[in-house]
Each structure stands twice: as C-alpha cells, then as structure tokens.
Amino acid sequence: MIELKNIVKTYDTPNGPVHALKDINLSIKRGEIYGIIGLSGAGKSTLIRCINMLERPSSGEVIVDGKDLTKMSDSELRQARKDIGMIFQHFNLLSTSNVYDNIAFPLKLAGKSKEEIREKVEPLLSLVGLENKAHQYPSQLSGGQKQRVGIARALANDTKILLCDEATSALDPQTTKAILKLIKDINQKLQLTVVVITHEMQVIKELCDKVAVLDRGIIAENGTVLDVFTNP
Numbered sequence: 001m002i003e004l005k006n007i008v009k010t011y012d013t014p015n016g017p018v019h020a021l022k023d024i025n026l027s028i029k030r031g032e033i034y035g036i037i038g039l040s041g042a043g044k045s046t047l048i049r050c051i052n053m054l055e056r057p058s059s060g061e062v063i064v065d066g067k068d069l070t071k072m073s074d075s076e077l078r079q080a081r082k083d084i085g086m087i088f089q090h091f092n093l094l095s096t097s098n099v100y101d102n103i104a105f106p107l108k109l110a111g112k113s114k115e116e117i118r119e120k121v122e123p124l125l126s127l128v129g130l131e132n133k134a135h136q137y138p139s140q141l142s143g144g145q146k147q148r149v150g151i152a153r154a155l156a157n158d159t160k161i162l163l164c165d166e167a168t169s170a171l172d173p174q175t176t177k178a179i180l181k182l183i184k185d186i187n188q189k190l191q192l193t194v195v196v197i198t199h200e201m202q203v204i205k206e207l208c209d210k211v212a213v214l215d216r217g218i219i220a221e222n223g224t225v226l227d228v229f230t231n232p
C-alpha cells in the first residue's frame with residue numbers, strides 16, 4: 001500500500017544543511033496500523049509529511065497503491081491525495097465553521113453537490129459519535145470531540161490511508177484511550193491503512209500492529225510491536 005524507498009530529506013537552512021531523513025525504507029501493508037516512534041527532532045513529522053508530499057523528499061520514491069507520488073504532476077498529485085487523510089495534534093479545524101461544515105469541507109473542495117455532501121457527512125457524524133453536535137462550533141467542543149471532527153473530515157473523501165501526526169498528544173489519558181479505540185474501530189470497519197507518529201510508547205502499544213523506531217533520521221529498528229518491544 002505504502003512503500004518508502006531510499007527517502008532522503010535535507011533542509012537547507014542559513015546554518016547549513018539539516019539531514020532530517022537519511023535513507024528511509026519502509027513498507028506498509030493495506031489495513032495495517034503502523035507506528036513511527038522517536039524523540040523530538042528524530043524526523044517523524046518530516047517522514048509522515050513525505051507520505052502525502054506535504055514535504056517533498058530530496059530524493060527517493062513514495063509509492064502509494066503502486067504509483068510513485070514523487071513523479072506526479074500537480075494535478076495527478078491532487079487526485080492521489082484524496083486517498084490520504086491526515087489528523088493533527090492541534091486538530092486544525094476551521095474555527096468559523098460548525099462541525100458539519102468542517103467535515104464537509106474536503107467534499108466542497110472536491111466539487112460535490114449538497115446532496116452528495118449530506119449523504120457522506122451524516123454517516124461520518126455517527127461513525128465518530130457526533131450526531132448531536134453538527135451545529136456546534138469548534139470552540140464549543142472538548143479536545144476529544146474536536147479530534148473526532150478531525151477524523152471524520154480526514155475520512156470524507158473515501159480515504160484509504162489515515163495519517164496521524166501526534167493526534168493524541170494534546171489530549172488527557174482517558175480521552176486518548178477513547179480516540180485510539182475509535183481509530184482502531186474505523187481501521188477494522190473500513191480496512192483503512194493507518195500511519196501514526198508519536199513520542200508516546202502507550203500509543204504504539206495500544207494501537208499499532210507494527211512499529212519503526214526513528215533515531216536521528218534513520219530507522220533504528222522495525223517490526224511487530226511485540227518483537228521490537230519485548231526483545232532484550
């Protein structure tokens with residue numbers, strides 16, 4: 001489903017080059033929940049942003065569903081990105097739009113009719129348990145509810161891949177558990193492929209099938225969560 005081949009990302013800065021990713025190779029299968037864990041500065045955020053080309057790798061291939069995103073034209077890339085949704089630590093909701101319109105936003109961008117939008121948004125509202133919140137604004141919601149909106153919005157275009165960028169880092173432990181459970185339920189219900197970056201071991205243990213440990217731009221270890229974290 002997702003193949004990262006020899007991904008290198010170097011940022012040019014006034015103080016010289018920063019080698020954020022140094023030859024990353026990773027293979028993620030359809031339906032898998034794949035965690036990437038590492039300390040701050042390890043390159044996690046750069047890596048996950050390379051998967052949807054929010055960040056363009058300096059070299060290497062990003063193959064999604066058999067197609068190399070790094071070789072696509074802008075319009076091909078826009079099309080391919082519809083399959084990839086993303087959620088964020090600070091939710092990134094539109095503060096002047098209500099829950100319904102936040103979820104509808106990617107569908108409006110895609111030019112869907114009001115009726116098509118309604119047919120998508122209503123089931124998404126119930127999928128994430130916000131049937132009764134459609135008319136509330138983000139400022140009226142708890143952190144957990146905001147992330148539920150983020151998840152519904154990320155799934156709106158019949159997404160096949162969900163990227164989670166520290167998605168529970170701003171939430172308390174109990175809310176984190178509930179959001180992780182929701183992501184797991186959706187993964188099973190929709191055969192969704194999920195990529196999670198986090199600095200929290202608990203997230204990896206509760207949610208992920210496989211894990212890669214990222215250390216200063218290199219994958220130090222990867223495999224099943226059991227193998228990576230139970231061996232001496």
Ligand code: ADP
Pocket residue numbers: 011012013018019020038039040041042043044045046047
């Ligand atoms: P993590 O998400 O694991 O904290 P990042 O991917 O954010 O790691 O950062 C990896 C390295 O790349 C760090 O040294 C960071 O300072 C650097 N970096 C990240 N984004 C940029 C940028 N836009 N410009 C320059 N350096 C960056």
Ligand code: ADP
Pocket residue numbers: 098100101114118122134135
């Ligand atoms: P537009 O914002 O383009 O005029 P509509 O006329 O379809 O869109 O909807 C007006 C408002 O009604 C939307 O912004 C939304 O908040 C709300 N709305 C529409 N359909 C539903 C629904 N099924 N459930 C909850 N709220 C809805």
